[in-house]
Amino acid sequence: MKHIWRGSLIDDGELLDNLRRLPDEINDTLQESLKTEDVLDACEKLSAVMLEYKDEKMKAALAEDECENPKEFLAELADNISRKSLTTKLCAELGTDRPFEIKRINYRTQNFEAWSPMGVLVHITAGNSIVVAPMAAVEGLLTGNINIIKVASNTGSFAAWFFSELSKYSNISKFIYMLRVSSKRKDIISEIIANADCVSVWGGEDAVSAIREMTPKGIPIVTWGHKISFAYITPDSMDSAISGLVHSVCRNEQQSCSSPQCVLIDTDNTADVDKFAKMFSEALNSCGIPQKTPDLAQCAEITTVTELHKSDIYFNGGDIIEADDHTYRLLICYTPKFMPSPLFRTVWISPMPHNEVIKRLRGMRQYLQTAGLACNINDLAILTDLLYRAGVTRVTPVGSMSVSYTGEPHDGVFAMPRFLKRVSMRTELPLTGILNLSELREPEEMHFNGKIQGKADYPPVPENGTRILMKSGGTTGEPVYCSYTQNDFDKYIIEPSIEALLSRGLDPEKDVLADVLKCGNLYGGLNCFISVFDKMNAPHLSISGLDNFGMVADFMIKGKATAILGAPSYILRLFEENADKFKKYGRIKKIFFAGEHMSDGQKEYLKSFGLETLVPVLYGANETGSMGISCDYCPSGVYHVCSDIQHLEILKMDEDKPVDEGEVGRLIFTGFKRENGHTERYEIGDTGRWVEGPCQCGRKQPRFELLGRYGDVIRMGGTFFNYQKIGKILSDDLKYSGRLQLILERAGLNEKMIFCMENISISSEELTKVLLNSGYDSFMKTVPTGLVEIEARILSPDEFIINNVSIKLKSIIDRR
Known part of the structure; x- marks a missing residue:
């Protein structure tokens, strides 16, 4: 066998x-x-x-x-x-x-x-x-x-x-x-x-x-031939080089291509050569590395080379220093010489001034590999360059000539590109935002069976730290510290963000994007998107979500912004407080938003400023990275799963079983390629449902509709209310385009729902009538019986309660 x-x-x-x-x-x-x-x-x-x-x-x-x-x-x-x-x-x-x-x-x-x-x-x-x-x-x-x-x-x-x-x-x-x-x-x-x-x-x-x-003929041949390596030492570095050189010569009897067969001294003085040879001989005598005995043929070659050098000494000068037990021999030349050695601790030593390096070595350029260099810092750059031009492909310390690092070239080239073809593809088919043709193939089926994880199960920051550390905003509870390797950051933040922006219409050649996401406090937001825009080579203004809205508007206008990225609640207030400036400026045509829902009424208000594109771009979180991207064929709130990095399950609200077709359930994500911060079956805290059927964009990644946080479902008066549905009622029936914050309080034995709104004149009685006329049965069951009281409270922009880290609006505040 x-x-x-x-x-x-x-x-x-x-x-x-x-x-x-x-x-x-x-x-x-x-x-x-x-x-x-x-x-x-x-x-x-x-x-x-x-x-x-x-x-x-x-x-x-x-x-x-x-x-x-x-x-x-x-x-x-x-x-x-x-x-x-x-x-x-x-x-x-x-x-x-x-x-x-x-x-x-x-x-x-x-x-x-x-x-x-x-x-x-x-x-x-x-x-x-x-x-x-x-x-x-x-x-x-x-x-x-x-x-x-x-x-x-x-x-x-x-x-x-x-x-x-x-x-x-x-x-x-x-x-x-x-x-x-x-x-x-x-x-x-x-x-x-x-x-x-x-x-x-x-x-x-x-x-x-x-x-x-x-x-x-025509089949490529990749060759890995025999190579010769040597040490190149300046006179002022001889003392410090000896110990390392002994190790490199003796560690495996010079059997590696990277082992030194010759020692070249940067000198034309034979006294320097003799001095080095004597020092090297003394060090070899005290070397404790056991020697491997050469076989008969190898012994014959060593003897032949040694005897020939003895003859050459009579004509060209030189010397031989050999151990009494014949364990090593130094073949010393007084003129520049570069020759392969018969190995087994047989070393050529000769002078070679640096101005002769190229002339003397270039004839052997196809065989040269490693030069162990011993010199001072003033000579390092000059000598390294000379050695490369002579044909050397590696320069290392003398004592570690056979040590390599992961990813190091071999014999001056990388191996793997020589075993591959570089292929290209152009198409006239519309591939808007598609970065990778794998998105046009069905994702691989995956199954995860572990327990459902939550914030309490999130992995801690590694003891030795992490490349990138972010902290969740804490809008829905205690914040989580989220660690990313560089690989995680590229796969889970950079690449999906680029795809999302391109899919929804950002033109990196023509658009100037103003980023008003929050930064600082370890929050992802703006800090991440600086890297995104740099990778895209897209013009961007990293403004952040400043409290001075007039200054933000001025920055945008000065920077010739044509697009904005931010949270809807912040963008709305920005336009409200700078309405005249933006109408006069007139060049902002695109708004890309994330992190919050934007109602139809809010979109209509913003379109009055001449905006042409108002789209959600990305569904993500600091702890999980990107989870979904939208495309031009996705209705509002619908996303493609980032299937190359995430696996999504939608489980029933009250048990850990998959939902039925069309049923709303809990979104459970597994970031199966995460290195740091790896979670399996992580409950993100959002609800949604599967969207059936193919998408016209061509992507085969499954789609889902995001329907809000668990916290968007409120239990009051013995029944349930949905924040998103309430917002839609106000948008549809009152054409309300402002922010909505619900405060829940006790009212004696019953409960009160306080509607915090802006830029609208409406009484509590009028609001109650609108809600009852909407047909939403949760109001009809509770308001007429007094179980739930409705109050309208009109606030100024500064009176809304926001999350100071993410600058998102706290949509529901429960004070009961």
Whole structure:
């Protein structure tokens, strides 16, 4: 049993039979998509298995592959394939952790781009490292490709275990083949390469040439050849560089491409070279890192190179310092020299003034990789630039030349873009506000079964802090502190907000938007939308909801505002107090509102100022982020679920069961991609119902109608009243366009509902008559019998009670 075929172990006999049906299997698999999220989940789980170090088959495979420090090896590999590391790698190399989503590339045109898998990726790996095959395959899986990995015939036990385990998750098995065959089996290698859309080759020039001959014309070949690394040290940094250099040379006998084979001194003085060599020799003598003994062929190469250098000394000068036990040797030159080393603590040392670096190294530019640089800060920029221009692709400290960071380029390039195509799409079909073509596909079905959560269950702020911290406004109770990672903020705040604004008519090229949402006190509002408008490259005036309404109007006019974003109650008062200014100015045509309902009467009042667009844009909250966006085909109060980040359930008002068709229920959200502040089945405190049928905008995300807060339903006089319905009565029957605040009080043995209103002349008796004539049965059951008393109270703008954090109107104040 030597090979892995779609996750299963097979032997040599089965391999030849399976190869015949490989083209058909590939064609079938290419009709499926490998989801990035599934790969990340699988790698995260496998990472945990490796860290546990309990799997006996894994231990046996590492022993078969002669892994010297298995726990250390597994810890490093586990870290490299963790979700966090791979997500960082995706973002560094591809600019996103969702590479296959066909996204709008700017907000002014309908130009879309995405990464797309090449198809079949054949990896020809080297036999000198057991980590190459697993990591190469992970990169291939992250790029959505079918991976055929050829490993050396005498290794691959750990790779086989790794691929077998990885294949247990999701549908990954269909995308993995591992063949443990000799490079001499050109018949088999040619057959797998014939199916390739891209070939990735690890090895020397001969190996790469052989693969090139077998690869059909036009198929890209990605090469990862042998590299040479070195240390470059200035004389004033020699003392400080010695210890680190010893570590880099001895840690794995210079076997890594990033290990130093030469030491170049920025000098033309041979005394500096001798001084350094002596210091380095003394440090090597006291090195406590055990040495791996070279085999017979390696010993022969070391002897040959050493003896040739002895001969060269007679002509060009130089020296050799060799340990008495032959554990190391320093080949010292007095003229600039750059050569590969036979390794095993064999180091070339020579002078190379910085003005000769390019001339001396450029001839080896295709082989250069890492330069361990030891210098002072005054020389850092100059020497780094020289080394890059000579062909070096990495500059590191001398003592950590083989240390890498997540997302670092390899040999001067990123791997994953070479395994992908960059695809584009333009269309004349109307895609207003659609940022991602995934919105035109049915959302994936999800199910969550945990207990219903509320504010008391909201996750605390992480002990080490968070990238962004917001606090809910507290309009409906105690505020919640809401933590977001940068990834959370982008997915749950920035992207949905951009889509919502574009969907409802904001033109980032022509509009100047005045933002009068509240800021400060850790409230989201304006602070979030500054980032939104910056990402859109849209002109905006970050004014905030100031108490000086005249100043706000002046700022808008000075800034040439054409649109406003804010809470309805604030916008209404702004226009009321600056009516003459805005009518004279006449350039504000669009109002985008959120956080509160705007009645038809209020809309009609604002349209008298020449406004053409008055639309809700976004349904969201500080604790959950964005939950829904509206489009031009959504009636007021109707939203599309943000299905790429949120899952919505609507449950019955009195039990945790799904509502029936058309029934009003509680909105329960699960932000399944949140990192910080993750909640499952979170009860946001709002009511709504499903809206059936497709939307003309083309989005397949389900729609729902938002019907208000639980608190909008008032129990008085033994029955229920709905704040939104009361507001509609006033708008329809009185053409009322102002703010409405209801105060509930005791009136002896009965109760009183106080209607706080503005800019209207009406008595309590007249208001009572309007409410009874409306036909709303809750009033007809309670008012005539005296159970509920109605009082009209006309207030000035400053007398309304608002939330000081969100500047939203407190619609209901219960004083009973």
